[in-house]
Amino acid sequence: MSQLETATHSETLKRVVIEPLTRVEGHGKVTLLLDEDNHVHQARLHIVEFRGFEKFIQGRPYWEIPVLVQRLCGICPVSHHLAAAKAVDMLAGARQLTPTADNLRRLLHLGQILQSHALHFFHLSSPDLLFGINDAVAHRNIIGVIADHPDLGLQGIRLRKYGQEVIRIISGKRVHGTASLPGGMNKPLSLQHRALLLADIDQIITWSKGAVDLIKKVYLTNTDFHQRFGLIQSNMLSLVTTDGAMDLYHGGLRAKSANGKTIFDHIDYCHYHQYIHEEVKPWSYMKFPFIVSQGNEVGWYRVGPLARINNCDYITTPLAEIERQEFRAHANGGLVQASLAYHWARMIEMLYAAERIREILLDPVSTGTDIVAQGEEKSLEGIGVIEAPRGTLIHHYLVNDSGTIEKANLIVSTTNNNQAMNESIRQVAVEYLDGQTLTEGLLNHIEVAVRAYDPCLSCATHALGKMPLSVELVNHKGKLVDCLIKSSTGEITK
Amino acid sequence: MAANKIRVATTSLAGCFGCHMSFLDIDERLLELLEHIEFDRTPLTDIKQCGPCDIGLIEGGVCNAENVHVLKEFRKNCKILIAMGACAFNGGVPALRNHYSLKDCLEESYLQGVGVVNPLIPNDPEIPLLLNKVHPIHEIVKIDYFLPGCPPSGDAIWTFLNELLAGQEISLPYQAIHYD
Numbered sequence: 001m002s003q004l005e006t007a008t009h010s011e012t013l014k015r016v017v018i019e020p021l022t023r024v025e026g027h028g029k030v031t032l033l034l035d036e037d038n039h040v041h042q043a044r045l046h047i048v049e050f051r052g053f054e055k056f057i058q059g060r061p062y063w064e065i066p067v068l069v070q071r072l073c074g075i076c077p078v079s080h081h082l083a084a085a086k087a088v089d090m091l092a093g094a095r096q097l098t099p100t101a102d103n104l105r106r107l108l109h110l111g112q113i114l115q116s117h118a119l120h121f122f123h124l125s126s127p128d129l130l131f132g133i134n135d136a137v138a139h140r141n142i143i144g145v146i147a148d149h150p151d152l153g154l155q156g157i158r159l160r161k162y163g164q165e166v167i168r169i170i171s172g173k174r175v176h177g178t179a180s181l182p183g184g185m186n187k188p189l190s191l192q193h194r195a196l197l198l199a200d201i202d203q204i205i206t207w208s209k210g211a212v213d214l215i216k217k218v219y220l221t222n223t224d225f226h227q228r229f230g231l232i233q234s235n236m237l238s239l240v241t242t243d244g245a246m247d248l249y250h251g252g253l254r255a256k257s258a259n260g261k262t263i264f265d266h267i268d269y270c271h272y273h274q275y276i277h278e279e280v281k282p283w284s285y286m287k288f289p290f291i292v293s294q295g296n297e298v299g300w301y302r303v304g305p306l307a308r309i310n311n312c313d314y315i316t317t318p319l320a321e322i323e324r325q326e327f328r329a330h331a332n333g334g335l336v337q338a339s340l341a342y343h344w345a346r347m348i349e350m351l352y353a354a355e356r357i358r359e360i361l362l363d364p365v366s367t368g369t370d371i372v373a374q375g376e377e378k379s380l381e382g383i384g385v386i387e388a389p390r391g392t393l394i395h396h397y398l399v400n401d402s403g404t405i406e407k408a409n410l411i412v413s414t415t416n417n418n419q420a421m422n423e424s425i426r427q428v429a430v431e432y433l434d435g436q437t438l439t440e441g442l443l444n445h446i447e448v449a450v451r452a453y454d455p456c457l458s459c460a461t462h463a464l465g466k467m468p469l470s471v472e473l474v475n476h477k478g479k480l481v482d483c484l485i486k487s488s489t490g491e492i493t494k
Numbered sequence: 495m496a497a498n499k500i501r502v503a504t505t506s507l508a509g510c511f512g513c514h515m516s517f518l519d520i521d522e523r524l525l526e527l528l529e530h531i532e533f534d535r536t537p538l539t540d541i542k543q544c545g546p547c548d549i550g551l552i553e554g555g556v557c558n559a560e561n562v563h564v565l566k567e568f569r570k571n572c573k574i575l576i577a578m579g580a581c582a583f584n585g586g587v588p589a590l591r592n593h594y595s596l597k598d599c600l601e602e603s604y605l606q607g608v609g610v611v612n613p614l615i616p617n618d619p620e621i622p623l624l625l626n627k628v629h630p631i632h633e634i635v636k637i638d639y640f641l642p643g644c645p646p647s648g649d650a651i652w653t654f655l656n657e658l659l660a661g662q663e664i665s666l667p668y669q670a671i672h673y674d
């Protein structure tokens with residue numbers, strides 16, 4: 001068990017809570033236990049959400065799943081839509097898509113990457129990076145950025161808008177549209193829509209390149225601080241193509257250890273459950289995945305931009321590849337392990353997404369009309385894995401003969417980073433908070449470490465404690481709607 | 495900041511953040527909006543407790559004790575409270591769990607999941623107590639406006655806020671109203 005995960009005499013310590021975590025997506029909180037001299041004895045990131053998707057999609061027809069599960073997350077709905085769609089292709093026996101459908105799915109996904117990365121960098125994290133961690137609360141947000149750097153704020157808004165427009169054009173709506181069918185897509189890309197997207201793409205690439213330059217400048221201006229902040233040594237997991245290129249839509253699983261050695265490579269993701277298991281801990285609704293061969297103590301890993309840029313051998317688009325090489329040069333042959341390097345890696349990916357969008361738009365195949373492949377041999381098990389903005393996302397479904405879901409397992413990107421985020425906040429707690437009188441600015445250090453991961457706590461889950469507790473739900477007319485009583489033994493009655 | 499700006503707070507309860515994304519889908523019009531409003535507690539600012547506000551936008555229904563607490567905090571502080579999107583309106587997709595017992599849902603995730611090690615149901619006092627069912631927010635507090643859609647589009651949110659700020663009666667065009 002990691003240091004600071006569990007304090008020995010928790011009842012003698014004082015509790016400090018950061019709740020809700022802000023400028024992250026979803027709900028989470030951090031608790032710290034301190035002694036009289038403010039030494040930190042325990043630090044935990046708790047995920048306080050539980051949805052129960054794995055249960056309530058049971059009994060539903062499989063073709064409903066891509067549209068239903070995207071409601072897990074309004075920030076990366078496309079990732080859930082496509083991971084489920086890939087699983088559904090397998091169920092329908094149509095694993096090989098037509099080239100046009102493949103291009104359209106990739107285009108949709110790249111729009112998602114672009115808008116999500118822009119949102120995270122400009123709207124959520126840039127205030128910490130531009131103004132400093134101790135900046136005033138009232139100013140430390142996107143409105144402050146717009147006030148002080150209007151051009152930059154506007155670029156962030158427009159980059160996100162472009163990604164959202166790609167999504168709207170392919171799926172009909174900016175949030176929770178419909179695009180994938182079993183074996184393909186529901187609508188081709190018209191020449192008019194292609195022209196609309198092409199009109200702005202050069203500007204988007206230029207702005208994305210500018211965003212990489214900006215984060216690089218910020219990071220390298222105070223290199224020592226940025227390298228040490230929340231620094232941990234972790235394994236890394238991502239998808240790569242058969243020749244080792246970064247790919248966000250499809251590939252085999254590659255894991256590297258903290259020192260850069262390969263743990264496994266080009267694993268067919270349909271066998272993911274032989275390589276990754278998940279541990280449950282009583283204090284979080286989010287499970288703790290680990291690489292089976294390494295064991296649960298040290299087998300945890302990181303996913304997302306940092307892991308992808310570290311893991312791949314190259315990037316296929318020219319501008320992003322130059323940036324990747326410069327990024328990797330900072331690791332002296334190993335892996336870049338600095339948590340704040342996530343932001344840098346994320347902007348390199350945004351540049352890649354912009355470059356790839358142009359390539360796909362210019363490919364004549366993209367406006368073809370052959371968009372659905374016929375299924376051949378149905379399967380009762382479907383697995384879809386994709387690189388979502390926040391990292392490797394796994395959807396796994398079992399259906400019965402009539403095509404209704406019997407079992408589902410989802411490992412969302414943020415869950416993959418669960419242990420790593422906990423390790424990072426513990427490192428920050430020891431380095432910056434230990435023995436200090438806690439101020440708002442110091443507590444924001446913890447959140448800055450969490451934000452580096454761009455966690456989407458919206459995608460995570462939850463149950464019941466040992467305190468006797470009763471909750472009454474009373475409506476505005478004073479009428480009791482629901483009541484829950486939990487006894488000290490943890491038994492729940494209504 | 496101008497003293498006479500309208501103060502707006504937003505929060506996500508048992509929702510997916512999609513309604514907040516839709517709010518941001520007003521794109522550049524955010525700049526125009528910021529001339530008239532300022533934000534209190536929202537996921538975009540670091541204000542952790544809602545203070546006195548003119549308008550509160552709520553995404554998501556109520557699925558745990560913490561949601562109930564936050565919803566009441568918003569009702570107490572906001573003159574006008576708006577249910578934004580299907581989840582706040584009627585529970586939405588999270589309310590699909592109402593077909594099952596809470597116990598079954600928890601056991602499926604934490605005891606019977608594929609590749610689960612150390613199976614147990616999380617039970618620490620730090621994580622909020624779940625309600626047996628997911629409830630729409632109007633069952634708990636009085637709601638002044640309902641904005642349908644999953645999510646309502648950026649344009650719908652824009653028109654709604656503009657008319658509200660102008661003191662007009664809200665009249666969304668037919669195309670802007672979705673019950674998806």
Ligand code: SF4
Pocket residue numbers: 071074175176508509510511512513553554578579580581582586587643644645
């Ligand atoms: S209404 Fe739809 S978009 Fe809004 S929170 Fe619920 S699922 Fe997400």
